[in-house]
Amino acid sequence: MKYFDDLQTIIQINSYTKNKAGVDRVGIVFDKWLEEIGFRSYIHEREHIGNHRHYKSKTINNAKKLLLLGHLDTVFPPNKFEHYSEDSDWIYGPGACDMKGGNIVLLEALRQLYENNNEIANIDVLLVSDEETGSDDSKYLTSKLAQEYDYCFVYEAAGKEMEVVTGRKGVGTFFIDISGKAAHAGNHYIDGCDANLEASYKIQELVKLTDLSLGTTLNVGKIEGGIGANTISPHAHLTFELRYKSVGEKDRVLKKIDEIVQTSFVDGTKSVLSGGIQRDVMQTSPASLKLINSLEKISGMDIKYEERGGVSDANIVSSCGVVTLDGFGPFGDGDHTVHERALKSSFKNRIELSKTLFEYFVRNLDF
Numbered sequence: 001m002k003y004f005d006d007l008q009t010i011i012q013i014n015s016y017t018k019n020k021a022g023v024d025r026v027g028i029v030f031d032k033w034l035e036e037i038g039f040r041s042y043i044h045e046r047e048h049i050g051n052h053r054h055y056k057s058k059t060i061n062n063a064k065k066l067l068l069l070g071h072l073d074t075v076f077p078p079n080k081f082e083h084y085s086e087d088s089d090w091i092y093g094p095g096a097c098d099m100k101g102g103n104i105v106l107l108e109a110l111r112q113l114y115e116n117n118n119e120i121a122n123i124d125v126l127l128v129s130d131e132e133t134g135s136d137d138s139k140y141l142t143s144k145l146a147q148e149y150d151y152c153f154v155y156e157a158a159g160k161e162m163e164v165v166t167g168r169k170g171v172g173t174f175f176i177d178i179s180g181k182a183a184h185a186g187n188h189y190i191d192g193c194d195a196n197l198e199a200s201y202k203i204q205e206l207v208k209l210t211d212l213s214l215g216t217t218l219n220v221g222k223i224e225g226g227i228g229a230n231t232i233s234p235h236a237h238l239t240f241e242l243r244y245k246s247v248g249e250k251d252r253v254l255k256k257i258d259e260i261v262q263t264s265f266v267d268g269t270k271s272v273l274s275g276g277i278q279r280d281v282m283q284t285s286p287a288s289l290k291l292i293n294s295l296e297k298i299s300g301m302d303i304k305y306e307e308r309g310g311v312s313d314a315n316i317v318s319s320c321g322v323v324t325l326d327g328f329g330p331f332g333d334g335d336h337t338v339h340e341r342a343l344k345s346s347f348k349n350r351i352e353l354s355k356t357l358f359e360y361f362v363r364n365l366d367f
Contacts, residue, residue, distance in 0.1 A: 003108040003347065004091065006033070010100050011084040011093040015050070017073040017133045023050025026072050026100075030055075030127060033107055037114040039125065044141055050129030052138050054145065058121040063365035065122045067149040067322070068110075069142075069313055070103045071131035081338045089344055096342040097332020102155030103127065105329050105347060109354035118362055124149075131313055134173075134278045139316050146320035151291070151367065153354070154314040154326035157335065157342070159306050162349060165326035166288045167307035168315050169215065169243040170250055170281030175274045176202060176261055182227065182234035192232025193268030196225045199236035201265035206240060209253050215245035215309075216253060243309060244281060279315035287323045294367045298360045299353055328354060 010029055014022040027050060031041045039055040046052065050072055059065075074095045076082070084093040095101065106125065114120060126145060128138035135142065146152070158164070178199055183192030209218045218240060225236030242257075244250045261273045284307060296303050306327075314326035330350055332342035361367060 001347075003104050003351070004086070004344070006107070007091065007096070007101060007104045008084045010103075011095055012082065014076075014078045014082050015072055015074050015095065016077045017049065017075070017130055019078060020046075020048065020050050022078070023072050023129045027051060027053050027127065027129070030072075030103070030107070034110070034125060037111055038120055046129065046137060049137060052129055052141055053127045055125040055127075057123050058119065060121050060365060063122055064150040064367075065124065065148060066361055067146070067152045067317070068106045068123065068125045069152055069154045069317060070099055070106065070125070070127050071313065072103075072127050072129050073132045074098070074100070075132050075336050076338075086344070090341045091344060092339075092341045094340060096340050097157040097330055098335035098340065099156050099329055101332060101342040101347070102157065102329025105350045105354060106153075106155050108347075108351045109358055112351070112355045113358045113362070116359070118359060120358075121362055122365055123358060123361065128313065135313055135316065136278070138313070139279070142313055142316045143320055146317045146322050149317075149322050152314070152317045152322045152324040153328045154312060154317070154324065155329040156312050156314070156326050157329045158327045158331045158346060158350060159304070160331060161304050162331060162346065163304040163306040163327060164292070165308055165314065166282075166292070166305045167245070167284040168282040168311050168326065169245050169309050170277060170315065171279055171311045172242045172277040173275050174240050174242065174257065176238040176240075177272045177274070178202070178225070178236040178238070179270045180232065180234050180236070180266070181268060183232040185230045185232055189232065192234075194232050194266055195236040195269055196233035198264065198266040198269040198271070199223060199225055199238055202238065202260055202271070205260045206238075206257070209256050211249070214249055215243075216249045217243045218253065245307075246283065247281060250277070250281065279311045279313075280319040282315045282318040282324065282326075285323075288325060291323050291325060291367060295357060298367065299356045301353060
């Protein structure tokens with residue numbers, strides 16, 4: 001199938017997030033493919049990461065608009081994991097399911113729509129270049145552009161039972177810098193203020209904020225501090241991550257984090273918090289469930305759905321109030337490892353679903 005040839009083409013281009021040249025090469029390929037079916041390319045240039053790319057179809061004013069969202073980057077640096085291979089059932093390679101495979105699904109569905117003499121209108125595509133490192137740059141562009149749309153389909157991988165995704169946890173990464181006072185651990189022990197000891201108290205309080213029954217986790221993933229065994233530690237640094245399933249939990253935990261940072265368990269120490277929320281929570285909503293119901297009627301397919309602990313750019317668009325569904329890509333597994341693969345048969349399923357939904361949308365300009 002031609003779209004597997006296209007997938008091979010882009011998998012064989014290394015698009016590690018920090019490999020700007022490689023990410024841009026993949027983007028240029030998509031420029032050509034999408035311009036061939038009537039889209040206009042708008043390039044948002046960046047100096048140190050790949051350019052973000054917004055592709056626009058014809059606009060019919062005062063009608064609903066649909067955004068198709070993906071990312072160009074993958075996780076492995078050059079010369080680490082770059083090969084494409086396949087067998088009778090699977091395609092293997094970086095991005096096979098996350099998410100070059102998903103980008104090929106949206107491309108092929110749009111191609112088939114175009115080749116069936118359908119004029120594509122009010123369906124646009126956004127491919128960003130830094131999703132795998134947290135979308136720290138693109139999230140501002142995505143949030144701004146999201147205001148133009150009523151619906152968003154995100155082409156991350158489908159679930160094992162071909163589920164789409166209605167909810168994803170919010171995620172934030174934070175840092176605490178603790179200042180103490182150095183002193184000789186033998187001669188002047190009582191003159192020091194132990195930043196490492198302060199860090200140990202803070203870690204215990206931070207992890208208490210985890211509430212698995214509510215889907216809230218707080219993980220202190222990295223601890224740094226001190227000079228040596230004979231010196232009271234003058235500094236310590238904590239790196240931790242928060243994941244949550246509701247805005248209420250986010251508010252609760254952020255308030256508690258501030259209290260922990262402002263409390264000195266060891267006299268004389270001071271602490272500073274930095275970092276923040278990277279992607280806010282995507283919550284299953286009545287609007288998203290209503291949309292799934294409509295899509296089932298339109299397609300004649302049973303569309304299963306699920307929530308996931310991992311995040312994607314769906315979190316960003318959903319947080320802007322756009323009715324968002326994720327997981328429209330193929331099914332795959334092993335993502336972020338050298339065993340990444342995508343199930344061949346799932347491409348046909350996903351392309352057919354997307355094409356059917358696009359056909360309905362361009363005729364009705366709504367779901």
